[in-house]
Amino acid sequence: MVGLDFGTALSVLNSIAHACRTGAAVAHPQTLATLLGHPQVFLQLRPVDPTWHTTSLFNVAREYFGSVPQAVQVVMADKEGRFPWDAGHSLGVRQPSLWEPYPGGWPDENTQ
Structure with missing residues (x-):
């Protein structure tokens, strides 16, 4: 969650996890602000392009699961x-575009 302070990011991610556990329809891309009770934060879930799965971003998933499960990115809108x-997007910080194919050159790049 690029662009949010730790406490807000933790709250948003926990709300998404709770919604998923309780069977809420969390389809992507879906605006989640109302569902999650964070009306000041506009979010969408976007599927992560599988070309990112070989990068170091997914080392933990590969270590624990043996492969990368279907992943989504929580993307935040500007004000x-x-x-x-x-x-005209102007969040002020650059979010990685994991929904687009991996362009190469990620720091500490790792391949399977």
Whole structure:
């Protein structure tokens, strides 16, 4: 969760996990603000492109599960509700675009 302080990011991620555990329809891309009770934070879940699975971002998943399960990225909009793929997006920090194919060159790149 790029762009949020630790406490807010933890709350948002825990809310998403709780929604999933209770059977809420958390389809992606879906705006989650109302569902999660965080009306000031506009979010969407985007599927992570499988080309990212060989990077160091997913080392823990490979270590514990032997492979990378289907992953989604929680993407945050700016204060005007614009997402990184929208014109005029201005969050102030750059979120990695894991929904796009991996361009190469990630720090500490790891291959399976």
